[in-house]
Amino acid sequence: MLNSISQKFFIGISISTVLLAIFILTVDFKSMLASLASANYLLLIPAIGLYLISIGFRTIRWRWLLKHMRPIAFTRLYPVVVVGYMANNLLPMRLGELVRAHYVGEREGIGKISALVTIFIERLLDAITLMLLIAITAIFIPLSRLAEDFSARWGMTWSILAICLSFLFVAAFLTLLLIAVAPRQAKNIGELMIRFGPHRFQKRLGSVLDDILRGLIPIASVSSIIGLFLLTTPIWLFEAGLFFVIGISFGLENVYGNFIAMALAMVLVTAVANIGSSIPAAPGGIGLFELIARETLVLMPLATVDRAIAAGYVTMVHAALLLPMILLGQLFLWSEHISLRRLTTTRTTQEGQEEHELTHMTSANTDSQ
DSSP states (O other): OHHHHHHHHHHHHHHHHHHHHHHHHTSOHHHHHHHHHHSOGGGHHHHHHHHHHHHHHHHHHHHHHHTTTOOOOHHHHHHHHHHHHHHHHHSSTTTHHHHHHHHHHHHHOOOHHHHHHHHHHHHHHHHHHHHHHHHHHTTTSOHHHHHHHHHHHHSOOHHHHHHHHHHHHHHHHHHHHHHHHOHHHHHHHHHHHHTTSOGGGHHHHHHHHHHHHHHTGGGSSHHHHHHHHHHHHHHHHHHHHHHHHHHHHTTHHHHHSSHHHHHHHHHHHHHHHHHHTTSSOSGGGTTHHHHHHHHHHHHOTTSOOOHHHHHHHHHHHHHHHHHHHHHHHHHHHHHTTOOHHHHHHHHHHHHHHHHHHHHHHHHHHHHHO
16 A cells, blocks of 8 residues: 555665665765766767666567467557656566556456566566676676675675575575476465465466566476576676766776776676675665665776766666666556556555455454365
8 A cells, every 4th residue: 555655665775865864974975966967968868868778678588478378569568667667767666667567467457476586586586687797797707795895884794695696596596496397286275375375366366476486487388498598698888888978978998908808897797786685675776786786896906996077987887777767667668548556555455355355364264264
């Protein structure tokens, strides 16, 4: 319901405010503004263009994940993806994922739960691909030193955190693969568990189980998984291209000495910043993204980047990632005479009805006992 979203939004804004305060208080703010003033803003045009291409590859990948339920034209799905990212940039706790699933469900007649499962698959593909990119850059960049410097400055054991996150993402993906390749067995186990639940909701839970299994169909074959990873790689390489081009606008190629070293650094910053800021909290990861990206850039052993320049750089990068999606998403919604508020209101109203039914049923079940 709207009160629930308002509370989450307040929590998200509070988190962002605290993190942004830390970000500003740990840098020479005047020097940061000076770096922003001296940047070449014309390079934002090709940088944002690269990001829009990245979103195009995301659309192709999602189309692949949805095609067994309904083939959707790229031109129809691209706006849905953009609106989902717009919602993620404006709403806390990554509620944009739910908005995207609801929007494509209403627009294309696809089961919303199945669509949400495909979005979850996307997130795991992204995380694993980013970890692979970090592993590749580690061949050229001594990450052990970066981890030590990060731990010394922020009191966090970076390597342990990376291992835990890697295990979590890989374990989740393997679990989905296991369910996808053995749907009959998974359904039998699921139906057995449902029998222990409230009788009134068994039919509904059975339908949810079918929707989940339907959403996992695209990862049931090795060839499909390989294809999905091949589509995921350019997504992040084009986004790293945005980091790279904006780096040129700040003259970072002079700091690194050559474009190859700079390219490696930008891929690493892209991967670390996106994994770190993917934690569901503030809208668009504001605050967390800036801190992680800046510290990765500053502590990386390839070159010595001034903290104020790094702060200005990551501020522009994040703005280039957030603002175009917000503006373009709003344009798409206006063109269809829909508002983000309407999408979130419809979704939360349905959730409220289901929660009310579940509460009523649980109370009746308790009384009968």
